[in-house]
Amino acid sequence: MSVSRLLGRLARLCAAVVVLALLPLGAAPAAHAVDFYPVDAQPWAKGLPLFCNTNFVIGVRGSGENSPESPAYPGLDHMGDRAGAYLRQAQIAGLDTSSTDFYPLPYEAAAFNFDNLTSWTGDSRWVKSRNTGVIQLVQVVQEMASRCPDTRIGLMGYSQGANVVHNAIDLLTPAERARIGAVLLIADPHSPAGTTSYTVRTGYRTGTTDKESQGGVLGPRLLPADIAGRSLDFCIIGDLTCDPMGSASLELGAEIHTSYQACCGQTDYRVSLGSWFARQMRGISGPPPAPTWNPGRHCGLTVVPPNDAAGRAVEWACREVSLNTWYTWGGGHGPTPGPTYGFVDTSDPERSKNDPYRRGFDCSGFVRYAWAKAVGYDLMGQRTAAQESQLPATQRFTAAQGTAPLLPGDLVFWGSPISHVAIYLGDGKIVEARESDTHLMVSQFAGHDNYAGAVRLAHSGTGGGSATHSTWGDSVNVRASASLTDPVVTTLSGPSAINVQCQKHAETVTAEGYSNDAWAYLPDLGGWISNIYVQGAAWLDGVPACDGSSGGSGRFQTWATGVNVRPLPSRAGTPVATFSAPMSVAVQCQKHAETVSAEGYTNDAWAYLPDYRGWVSNIYVQGPDWLPGVPACDGNTGSGNGRFSTWGSGVNTRQRPTVSAPLGPVFAGPTQVTISCQQHAETVTAEGVTNDAWSYLPDHQAWISNIFLQGPAWLDGVPPCGGNGTSTGNSGFTMWGSGVQVRQDASTSTAAVHTFAGPATVRVLCQDRGQSVTAEGVTNSAWSYLPDYGGWISNIFLQGPAWLDNVPACASRRPGDPPNVV
Structure with a gap:
């Protein structure tokens, strides 16, 4: 993106933020966190109906649609030009006055102007108007739910009114939300980004969805799941309120925002959405009039995917194309899928000279990322294009078959030996990371020579597994059930990333001098694999038993309130659960990690809770610092803050960051390691690459050259070691x-x-x-x-x-x- 275009988009976003006053309510993750201004003497009570009816519809006006000197009275005429236009169509479609009471929320709906924005701390008239409207709407719903228990409630809001409705819904209890029959949000400042089950997006001029919204100006936020199925969120692409980053200019964005009563193209959305609202209020559920999913829209193509996983892979790949992401040699091969800084390609040093300063992907890293986003875990791991061609597949295609049997999402390969991979889109098109000094692109399949064939991945991503693991060894069989005598479902030709749903004890298997009776179920492959071929403990950490038991080694009691369970044994992760009160928990194992202090005590031990798939500091578990009878997690006593993988065989670690220092452990093959920090030290050269960064492995009390760690030369997210890092x-x-x-x-x-x-x-x-x-x-x-x-x-x-x-x-x-x- 050019600097001028970026600055223009930033200016539009800033202006839109000013328009809607980006204040604590917008920044809060949920409306419950907001302190609302007091509400004066329940003015809403004056207009409520005296008798209960079948339906009660609340319309909430947009900014300035009625002045405080002309308060709203019952009836459609007092709901503003936009909300009223859609609800009038709902009335025509069946919500007539004999069955339905229409109630305009009598809040101020203050117009926005700079006089109304006196500070950025919540003191503006606009913010008070919005917050007061939220409280009033909650009170109205609660009053009607109590007074008329059989009445179905409908909510409709435009702009500031949609903001009021959205925030009020967040404050209602599930039981109160169950009384709501339909919700229609027009130009919601919290409009969600992308495409959800309840969004409707349209072009201002065309009425078609040629692109999607990037979310509302106050931050995209989904409605609670229990109300989403009865809700519609309508946003015209480029609206300064619900899609400010899509606006071509401030003037056009403002024009779009006021156009909802008569838009768009040949489609009268007042009729279609008003009719949907009426049917929903009458108990006739049905899909919203949303556009057909086209995962190739960011690539400028219509792509019909063969299944959801393939479609999501295409969609994520095309999103990166639309973001002008760079090709960078070695990019995308960090510890987790995603863009990384690359390296100089010694075979093409001139074109790749900027790759160390650009975040992006090479061809195999790009395919890895797209499919990881599609299935929800790192399906491919650290593989080259040639290795990706050997992934488990439902079908393999030869070069002689050409493109005729290919479907969108298939991986296509070139070279002898294989050196390039791309994702097939259909109609002779591919999406690829092609070469240094270019962006990710859509290309002609025929634009490459020496086509080697294609694979259709076996992984569908529908299993809902709970963890990502890796296998080791060659020709590992996945079986129909947990027994060596059962039929083979598929064979993993080499080490593979797998999705494990659960595990159980079954037939004992012996390999390489080890025996194990645990088996893991792989939902994406529809079969079982002996845990002896899965990297990790004999009984895999964090994976539940298939009979529903927790697998924990004992039950313990937490103390205190607001105790967080973290995804890793560190306070840096986003909590996966928070205990509001003392809890009885199953503990599977424990390890030494980040030190925590509380109530005058300090402890570096953490306990793994399999029922929550997360970690809690032992300082919050009743008992001694190191819990009695609970094993160490794989014997790991490290305090590192990140997990990475080595590559190669016979890799040495050292007692100091120099190759002349005494040896530490030697890794016979690729190994997962914990890293606490990194620093620049002695330069090491291997496989034609040179690097002076070294990482400290606390589990082994040794150093390893970063050249033997998968990822960039200076590892993402790993801090320097003390003051020694440069x-x-x-x-x-x-x-x-x-x-x-x-x-x-x-x-x-x-x-x-x-x-x-x-x-x-x-x-x-x-x-x-x-x-x-x-x-x-x-x-x-x-x-x-x-x-x-x-x-x-x-x-x-x-x-x-x-x-x-x-x-x-x-x-x-x-x-x-x-x-x-x-």
């Missing part, structure tokens, strides 16, 4: 303060990925605008991305000006993903 890339900056947190995105509401105990020198990749932060009497909305920690820090904690000198702005990014650079 900065690379952009010049270092000094961070001040203690307990400063690095966040997953440019907002204090996102998860912390690292905490600085005190001042430190950090490397900054780029900077962007995010949530305003106040510290020491200073406020700043600029945030910087720290590539060594994989997260964001407010510039208020970096020494220098509010907007750092000589640091580029970040280009397109998604929450939680590393940014590109302008």
Whole structure:
């Protein structure tokens, strides 16, 4: 994206934020976290019907559609031009006045202007109007649900009114939401991004969905799942309120926002959505009038996928094309699927000279990422194109068969030996990471020579498995049941990433001197594999027993309230569960990891809770620091903060970060390791690549050259070791303060990925605008991305000006993903 285009989009977003006052309510993860302003003497009670009817429909006006001097009275005429237009069609479609009472919420619906925006702390008239409307709407629903238990309630809101409806729904209990028959949101500032089961997107001029919304100006947010099936969210692409980033200009975005009573193209959405609302209120459920799913829309093609998994792989691949993601040699081969910095390709040093500074993918890393997003786990792992051609497949196609049997989502390969892979789209088109100094692209299948064949992956991603694991060994059989005598479903030709749903004890298997009676069920392959061929403990950590038992080694009692269960034994992860009160929990195993202090005690032991698939600090478990009778998790006593994989065979570790130091453990083959930190030290060369970074392995109390770790030269998200690490890339900056947190995105509401105990020198990749932060009497909305920690820090904690000198702005990014650079 060009700088001018980026600045234009940022300006539109900033203006849209100003239009709707991006305040704490918008930033909060749920409306429950908001402190609402007091409501005056229940003005809503004056207009409620005296008698109960079959239906009670509440219309909530948009900003300025009625002034406070002309309060709303019962009837469609007082619901504003937009909400009233859709509900009038609902009335024509069957919600006549004999069966339905129409009630306009009598809140202010304050018009937006700069006089109404007196501060950014919630004091504006617009924000008070919105918050008061939320409380009023909750009170109306609760009153009618109590007064008329058999009446079906309908909710409809436009713009500020949609904001009111959305936030009120979040505050209602499930029992109260069960009384709602239909919800229609028009231009919701919390409109969800992408395509969901209840969204309707359309083009302003055409009436067709040629692209999708990136979400509302107050942040995309889904409705509660129990109401989504009775709801519709309608957004015209480019609306300054529900899709500000899709707007071509401020003027057009504002024009679109006021056009809902008469749009779009040849389709009268007032009729179609009003009719849907009426049918839903009458108890006639049915699918919303949503467009047909086209996973190839970001590639500019119509793609008809053979199944959901293939379609999702195509969709994720095409999204990266639309983001102008770079090809980068070696990109996409980090510990987890996703774009990474690349390397200089020694066979093409000129074209690849910028690859170490660009986040992106090579061909196999790109395919790995798309299919990982499609099935929900790392299906391919660290594989080259040639190795990906050997993945488990339902069908394999030879070069002689050409493109005739291929379907979208199939992997297609070129070279002898195989050196390139792409995803087939249909109609002779592919999507690929082609070569250095180009973006990901859609190409002609015939544009490559030496076609080698294709595979249709066996993995459908529909199993709902609970964990991702890897096998070892060659020609490993997956069987119809947990026995060596049962038929073979498929054979894994080499080490493979697998999705494990559950495990059980069955026939004992012996291999390489080990015996094990545990078997794992692989839902994507429809069969069983002996755990002896799965990397990990004999009984896999975090995988439930197939009979529903927890597999835990004992039950213990937690204490205190608000205790978090984390995905890893570290406080940096987003909680997978929070105990609001003391709980009885099953503990499977324990390990030493991050030190935690609470109530005057300090402990570095963590317990794994299989029922929650997460970790809790032993400091919150009643008993001694190291729980009696609970085994160590694989004997792992490390304190590292990340899991990575080595590659190669006979890999040495050292007692110091130099090849002349005494040996530590030697890894016979690829091994998963825990890394606590990294630093620059002695330069090592292997396989034509040179690197001076070394990582410390706390489980082995040894060092390993990063050249033998899968991922970039300087590992993403791993901090430097003490003060010994040196900065690379952009010049270092000094961070001040203690307990400063690095966040997953440019907002204090996102998860912390690292905490600085005190001042430190950090490397900054780029900077962007995010949530305003106040510290020491200073406020700043600029945030910087720290590539060594994989997260964001407010510039208020970096020494220098509010907007750092000589640091580029970040280009397109998604929450939680590393940014590109302008």
